[in-house]
Amino acid sequence: xxxxxxxxxxxxxxxxxxxxxxxxxxxxxxxxxxxxxxxxxxxxxxxxxxxxxxxxxxxxxxxxxxxxxxxxxxxxxxxxxxxxxxxxxxxxxxxxxxxxxxxxxxxxxxxxxxxxxxxxxxxxxxxxxxxxxxxxxxxxxxxxxxxxxxxxxxxxxxxxxxxxxxxxxxxxxxxxxxxxxxxxxxxxxxxxxxxxxxxxxxxxxxxxxxxxxxxxxxxxxxxxxxxxxxxxxxxxxxxxxxxxxxxxxxxxxxxxxxxxxxxxxxxxxxxxxxxxxxxxxxxxxxxxxxxxxxx
Amino acid sequence: xxxxxxxxxxxxxxxxxxxxxxxxxxxxxxxxxxxxxxxxxxxxxxxxxxxxxxxxxxxxxxxxxxxxxxxxxxxxxxxxxxxxxxxxxxxxxxxxxxxxxxxxxxxxxxxxxxxxxxxxxxxxxxxxxxxx
Numbered sequence: 318x319x320x321x322x323x324x325x326x327x328x329x330x331x332x333x334x335x336x337x338x339x340x341x342x343x344x345x346x347x348x349x350x351x352x353x354x355x356x357x358x359x360x361x362x363x364x365x366x367x368x369x370x371x372x373x374x375x376x377x378x379x380x381x382x383x384x385x386x387x388x389x390x391x392x393x394x395x396x397x398x399x400x401x402x403x404x405x406x407x408x409x410x411x412x413x414x415x416x417x418x419x420x421x422x423x424x425x426x427x428x429x430x431x432x433x434x435x436x437x438x439x440x441x442x443x444x445x446x447x448x449x450x451x452x453x454x455x456x457x458x459x460x461x462x463x464x465x466x467x468x469x470x471x472x473x474x475x476x477x478x479x480x481x482x483x484x485x486x487x488x489x490x491x492x493x494x495x496x497x498x499x500x501x502x503x504x505x506x507x508x509x510x511x512x513x514x515x516x517x518x519x520x521x522x523x524x525x526x527x528x529x530x531x532x533x534x535x536x537x538x539x540x541x542x543x544x545x546x547x548x549x550x551x552x553x554x555x556x557x558x559x560x561x562x563x564x565x566x567x568x569x570x571x572x573x574x575x576x577x578x579x580x581x582x583x584x585x586x587x588x589x590x591x592x593x594x595x596x597x598x599x600x601x602x603x604x605x606x607x608x609x610x611x612x
Numbered sequence: 613x614x615x616x617x618x619x620x621x622x623x624x625x626x627x628x629x630x631x632x633x634x635x636x637x638x639x640x641x642x643x644x645x646x647x648x649x650x651x652x653x654x655x656x657x658x659x660x661x662x663x664x665x666x667x668x669x670x671x672x673x674x675x676x677x678x679x680x681x682x683x684x685x686x687x688x689x690x691x692x693x694x695x696x697x698x699x700x701x702x703x704x705x706x707x708x709x710x711x712x713x714x715x716x717x718x719x720x721x722x723x724x725x726x727x728x729x730x731x732x733x734x735x736x737x738x739x740x741x742x743x744x
Contacts, residue, residue, distance in 0.1 A: 324665065324697070327665050327697060331668055333668065334619070395647075399614075400616050400645050401642035401643060403639070403642050404648065404649045404667075407649060408650060411652065423647075425647045
């Protein structure tokens, strides 16, 4: 179905589908029509099972205001076998799922290798100008997501749970240096305080640019933790406005988007390659692929 | 055939609390390549229609075991139309006596799936309907 709907929400959700499905050429062609990203963006990331979706439900409820509807873009993994997906975040966002002031959209990761989805940058931009005051991005908590989310959002919140081995793994991987705010979720479980103390030590070394990431403990039955997270996000946004260079952030986003498009174009070329094409010597094959990358 | 790129909402309206069938269908549709959103139990037709719009699905599958299938299908069709989303395809599955099928089709159900059907037959019918 094409054409404008009389229901503005439907027009938005259809636009998001078009953007998510666009191949590289279509993506480049539609750039001029997209608004630029001005809305504050919060990225929530963490391992599967850390409780990201449930936490987002609590957070969105706290952050929405009469003049600040909240949009949630939730990315779920696609099956590498069928390319299909179960987009399950919405069930865990039960508490807000019925709230018309909160828009939730689930997106499959498809072939994206970085924990995000194809065209995530454009999807975020397309959510501008629909009465939203803030966008929350939830990513598949695996792989390189923690690095790439950094370039697309203003505030990165990393969710960890006690006794998952997460903290140690995260330190090894350098992920613990990427977040602006740390959350120890399910903090009613044993080991939570110890874990929070460990992360605090790491976070203290991370304040080179002047922002020391707070470590916040949240658990389902304690509203104070979520209120503290809400406040920490507001504080970080205020700090960022004074200290972060807008041009640097813009350049990082441009670079991420260009890199993503080129890497997808390579996938497109390789998928279209037949046996004869692939039978060339490595050097000739390389040159032939580069030649086909052009629009 | 494949459902790649198709978005399908599996929904449980009404009061029955059994969603094993709904979950099996959801997984089968994913395995056929679809992106599947599941609502969870006991949702109102109004809520289901709003999720269908926000998630921009191609089809909604209602799983109903409570016997209230006529009311729930009619109400869901009405709610979708109210949101200018009457073009979203509607299927219904569950314990649905054959004497009700005509009435459900007339109300707007494009497919009616009962426990006698194999999962493969259900997926094939949805594929055929969505032109996948």
